[in-house]
Amino acid sequence: MAIKSRDRLLKYLVAPAVIFSFVAGVLPMLYALRNSFYNINVRLPMQTERFIGITNYRLILGDNRFQASLRNSIVFSLEGTIGAVLLGLAIALFLYYFLRNRPLLLTGLSTMLLIPALTGRISVAYIWRLLYDPVLGLINHVLGLLGFGTVEFLSNNNIAMQSVVFTDIWQWSGFAALFLYAGLVSIPREYFEEAQVIGASFFQRLRYIIIPNLKGLLLAVFLLKFMISLRNFDLISVMTGGGPGTATETVDMYLYWLAVGGRGLLSRASAGAIIMLVITIVSFMIIINLYQRQKVGE
Amino acid sequence: MRKKFSSLLVLLLGVGLFLFVFLPIFYIATMSIKSQSYVVSGEFSLIFFKPSFTAWINTFNNPRIWTGLSLSVRTATISTIIAVILGTMAAYGFSRYKFRGDDDFLFFILTQRMLPPIAIFLPYTLVWQYLDMIGKWYNLLIPYVLISLPITTWLMHAYINNIPIELEESARVEGCSQLEVIWRIVLPNSLPGLLMTSMFNFALLWNEYMFALFFRNRTLPVEVGAGIRYVELTPWPTLSAQGVFLMVLPATFAFYLQKRIREQPITF
Numbered sequence: 001m002a003i004k005s006r007d008r009l010l011k012y013l014v015a016p017a018v019i020f021s022f023v024a025g026v027l028p029m030l031y032a033l034r035n036s037f038y039n040i041n042v043r044l045p046m047q048t049e050r051f052i053g054i055t056n057y058r059l060i061l062g063d064n065r066f067q068a069s070l071r072n073s074i075v076f077s078l079e080g081t082i083g084a085v086l087l088g089l090a091i092a093l094f095l096y097y098f099l100r101n102r103p104l105l106l107t108g109l110s111t112m113l114l115i116p117a118l119t120g121r122i123s124v125a126y127i128w129r130l131l132y133d134p135v136l137g138l139i140n141h142v143l144g145l146l147g148f149g150t151v152e153f154l155s156n157n158n159i160a161m162q163s164v165v166f167t168d169i170w171q172w173s174g175f176a177a178l179f180l181y182a183g184l185v186s187i188p189r190e191y192f193e194e195a196q197v198i199g200a201s202f203f204q205r206l207r208y209i210i211i212p213n214l215k216g217l218l219l220a221v222f223l224l225k226f227m228i229s230l231r232n233f234d235l236i237s238v239m240t241g242g243g244p245g246t247a248t249e250t251v252d253m254y255l256y257w258l259a260v261g262g263r264g265l266l267s268r269a270s271a272g273a274i275i276m277l278v279i280t281i282v283s284f285m286i287i288i289n290l291y292q293r294q295k296v297g298e
Numbered sequence: 299m300r301k302k303f304s305s306l307l308v309l310l311l312g313v314g315l316f317l318f319v320f321l322p323i324f325y326i327a328t329m330s331i332k333s334q335s336y337v338v339s340g341e342f343s344l345i346f347f348k349p350s351f352t353a354w355i356n357t358f359n360n361p362r363i364w365t366g367l368s369l370s371v372r373t374a375t376i377s378t379i380i381a382v383i384l385g386t387m388a389a390y391g392f393s394r395y396k397f398r399g400d401d402d403f404l405f406f407i408l409t410q411r412m413l414p415p416i417a418i419f420l421p422y423t424l425v426w427q428y429l430d431m432i433g434k435w436y437n438l439l440i441p442y443v444l445i446s447l448p449i450t451t452w453l454m455h456a457y458i459n460n461i462p463i464e465l466e467e468s469a470r471v472e473g474c475s476q477l478e479v480i481w482r483i484v485l486p487n488s489l490p491g492l493l494m495t496s497m498f499n500f501a502l503l504w505n506e507y508m509f510a511l512f513f514r515n516r517t518l519p520v521e522v523g524a525g526i527r528y529v530e531l532t533p534w535p536t537l538s539a540q541g542v543f544l545m546v547l548p549a550t551f552a553f554y555l556q557k558r559i560r561e562q563p564i565t566f
Binding site for chain 1: 308311312315316318319320321322323325326329337340342344384385387388390391392394395397400403406407409410411412413414415416417418419420421422423424425427440441443444447451476501504505507508512519522523526534537538540541542544545548549551552553555556557559560561562563564565
């Protein structure tokens with residue numbers, strides 16, 4: 001890291017972003033925290049606001065649909081993140097081992113790999129809804145040619161979530177691959193040459209050279225993808241609308257419905273949002289802790 | 299023999315990888331130039347069908363697509379510019395200025411990205427209602443800057459850290475003021491990073507759906523996403539054309555961005 005100066009002016013450069021984040025980010029969170037202890041209902045604007053203590057928390061935690069949506073959010077985020085990072089690592093290794101010295105192919109394939117990540121979730125949802133379609137879908141057509149029956153990817157309770165997760169992995173694995181490729185290239189060549197000399201197998205190289213040198217980057221990509229996974233409303237609401245039933249309904253979708261779409265229970269939804277916020281912060285703390293510990297170990 | 303076999307395997311893997319990404323996009327693109335009657339007729343061909351541009355003509359004749367486009371361009375551009383200016387200033391400060399808790403402040407900005415979107419939406423909706431701002435286009439600017447500022451600061455911080463500080467020091471020795479240093483040395487050197495960050499942000503905000511829907515702004519993703527509510531007989535060619543229309547602009551960034559991402563590892 002560069003040697004830092006103590007010029008006064010530089011301090012004022014930081015201020016606007018910090019102040020903005022506080023006013024536009026932290027204050028609304030505090031407002032949501034306050035609201036979660038009241039009885040605000042957007043369907044009853046004339047009702048007087050009343051402090052009702054932890055009632056909202058008790059009700060939302062006992063709500064089966066909230067528990068299910070929380071489980072769905074966690075499954076979607078974890079599976080999608082782990083899947084995209086692992087597949088991304090595999091793709092990055094492929095690019096590194098076979099295409100590193102073929103710039104034209106590498107550029108072409110990398111460009112292709114990045115397009116899904118830049119594509120909006122709405123378009124991605126359309127693409128995969130179409131592919132999964134029982135009648136028009138390419139996947140069911142191929143399955144039909146191979147002699148299998150039609151699979152209802154998005155309307156079968158047992159596989160709807162996995163179908164959505166697979167879409168998410170498709171969208172982000174190429175993005176993860178490019179980030180990890182940059183890390184692979186920056187590993188000193190001598191390590192690999194030495195491995196060659198002692199005749200290390202591919203898996204030994206993976207275990208003793210690649211993973212240790214890539215640990216920091218892997219965690220950074222994991223964190224980045226996890227943040228992206230938290231914004232899942234667009235993908236899932238267009239692909240399945242939370243269905244079949246509530247099999248793919250995530251916290252965002254349920255709380256929105258609770259606050260605005262359904263009975264207007266904004267305060268109860270705020271309690272749910274605060275719970276989600278706490279879970280998110282705790283899981284990020286764990287990841288960041290791991291990240292910093294490995295940084296110290298370097 | 300073994301060498302030949304392994305290069306064949308590499309070729310197969312490479313083609314497989316290409317098709318894995320390409321086929322889904324190709325499929326929706328061809329769907330957009332099929333006619334509705336062909337689609338419902340039950341015939342199936344990936345390439346050999348009579349093209350029909352009805353879906354695209356429908357899309358371009360739909361005034362909602364154009365109002366959505368103009369709203370999307372406006373909100374995404376303005377928010378990107380604000381976020382990039384604020385984020386780059388902060389990134390430079392964090393990279394070059396030492397003060398108590400500077401890493402904590404940097405981390406604080408990054409945490410804004412971890413907020414669950416619903417936790418942002420719920421308090422904002424009350425405030426916007428109070429200010430009568432639901433449905434006004436500019437109600438998106440603050441949430442948009444909020445979600446793009448962390449990524450901007452993070453990427454620019456990683457980028458500016460790689461610009462050698464010696465360049466700035468020698469300019470100072472030659473009598474440039476701090477502002478001149480920023481204008482003449484830092485900005486020209488961070489131009490590729492600025493371009494990369496702006497593209498990322500623009501793509502993120504161009505594709506943003508949830509806040510636009512919740513705050514009742516019919517941006518392009520909201521107009522396109524509304525198409526799925528058909529209960530029976532989904533008009534897939536039209537939806538496909540709209541889906542493709544939505545993805546074209548950010549996809550043009552792919553070539554530039556893949557080069558930048560591969561160039562140097564970006565960590566925290």
